Amino acid sequence: MLRPGPLYAQAESLLRARIADGAWAPGMALPAEPVLAAELGVSQGTLRRALAALERARLIEKVQGKGSVVATHSSERARFHFFKLRDATGRAITPTSVVTRITRDARAVRIARLRLLEGRAVIVERITLPAARFVGFTVPLNRELPDELYVHYQRHHGVTVARAEESLTAIAADSVAAQALDVPVGAPLLSVDRTAFDANGAAVERRISLIDTRAHHYRFSLD
Amino acid sequence: MLRPGPLYAQAESLLRARIADGAWAPGMALPAEPVLAAELGVSQGTLRRALAALERARLIEKVQGKGSVVATHSSERARFHFFKLRDATGRAITPTSVVTRITRDARAVRIARLRLLEGRAVIVERITLPAARFVGFTVPLNRELPDELYVHYQRHHGVTVARAEESLTAIAADSVAAQALDVPVGAPLLSVDRTAFDANGAAVERRISLIDTRAHHYRFSLD
DNA sequence: AAGTGGTCTAGACCACCGT
DNA sequence: CGGTGGTCTAGACCACTTT
Numbered sequence A, B: 001m002l003r004p005g006p007l008y009a010q011a012e013s014l015l016r017a018r019i020a021d022g023a024w025a026p027g028m029a030l031p032a033e034p035v036l037a038a039e040l041g042v043s044q045g046t047l048r049r050a051l052a053a054l055e056r057a058r059l060i061e062k063v064q065g066k067g068s069v070v071a072t073h074s075s076e077r078a079r080f081h082f083f084k085l086r087d088a089t090g091r092a093i094t095p096t097s098v099v100t101r102i103t104r105d106a107r108a109v110r111i112a113r114l115r116l117l118e119g120r121a122v123i124v125e126r127i128t129l130p131a132a133r134f135v136g137f138t139v140p141l142n143r144e145l146p147d148e149l150y151v152h153y154q155r156h157h158g159v160t161v162a163r164a165e166e167s168l169t170a171i172a173a174d175s176v177a178a179q180a181l182d183v184p185v186g187a188p189l190l191s192v193d194r195t196a197f198d199a200n201g202a203a204v205e206r207r208i209s210l211i212d213t214r215a216h217h218y219r220f221s222l223d
Numbered sequence C: 001a002a003g004t005g006g007t008c009t010a011g012a013c014c015a016c017c018g019t
Numbered sequence D: 001c002g003g004t005g006g007t008c009t010a011g012a013c014c015a016c017t018t019t
Helices: A007-020 A033-040 A044-056 A076-081 A149-157 A175-181 B007-020 B033-040 B044-056 B076-081 B149-157 B175-181
Strands: A060-063 A067-070 A085-087 A096-104 A108-117 A120-130 A163-172 A188-197 A203-211 A216-222 B060-063 B067-070 B085-087 B096-104 B108-117 B120-130 B163-172 B188-197 B203-211 B216-222
Touching (some): A007 A044, A033 A044, A120 A175, A188 B188, A216 B216, B007 B044, B033 B044, B044 B060
Antiparallel strands (some): A108 A120, A120 A203, A163 B188, A163 B216, A188 B163, B060 B067, B085 B216, B108 B120
16 A cells, blocks of 8 residues: 555544545534544554644644534634734724625626624625536625525535635725725725635635725734 | 653653743754763654654754754744745745834833845734843844744744644735825735744744735645 | 542664774 | 764653544
């Protein structure tokens, strides 16, 4: 058998693939460590090293005495991991969202969305999804959504966003954005261009957010 | 003796303190693992767990066959870790910097700086340092600096920046920034408000950068 | 009580670096 | 060659959760 790299890395990528492929669904309990170790043919210590890496990548969550489960986007931690806006004092805020338009062609689904923070329109977004991964995509229009979009991807399309890259710039509001956000044309907006990836590293979403940052800040850490 | 928390965590904070206090200077080799483990009274395995955490935090660097050393900011990795601007194609760029003014009082040292990318003025910065940690701070004015500012902090003041928090907003250029960056007054600029911390978690720098993002993007990952 | 993950140890063996 | 870190294992014991 081919054995590229250390055992713990092989174990990690095996488990990572099972999660990304949906063989282990989000919320599902993993086998106990001794069982899983035997199945993979490694010691429990080696398995634990692989599981620790998956936990750092937020793909699984471990609880002492209970076991490990595949991480869900509805869990507190993941919900805030991809939403970095905070109010002026640094506190997190829960946004509400309204999808205003959906269009599609053979290659992509395109979504326009407006997000409100504390009742004020603060973000306009244009989202592009690969049609192949999101067949039959649909959400109610012009109504507040019950769940985060990433939770929707996961539940209805088996797509779990694991990682993202963002590119930030300051731009001047055009007339469309200005009207939606109730700011003057030419007002400075924060543009966030995000590409999101699943656990296998495949791109699953492109999202451009235009943000009115007069009352809210984009906040994060460099560790 | 008091023993709060697991051994590996105690070992980690002990080592972390030695680095932050300067008892182990940047670039200095650490004792070999068996030696260090004996000194701390833990097994090599437990010590390795602590060292792995310090390596993830970029406080030390390990090299197989040679040993471990306290990380230096001049190393490639750390140099780019705190500078997230990239060109439009995503490539990293090496900035040059000119300090234009230094003022000080009993509490703080204040620095004004201009940064050039590919020959164009792209960033104006105002930096505030706690006077207590930076006694006798001085750099040549209006001349290109030989080293990054963080390398200067480390070499001349024993201050190592280990972590930072940033708050981003889009603002309109005022007349001062507009002139320095050669953009119209009111042009959108990316404002980055950074607070930097040492390995002990003490704040060691406040820095506000105003960036012209027409040709360069602020780029980073959410993992 | 039984099962889970969490900690800690000791030791064998491997891969790499220097002399 | 001796010294370094890197990998892998086996087992003892602890802390927590559930039955």
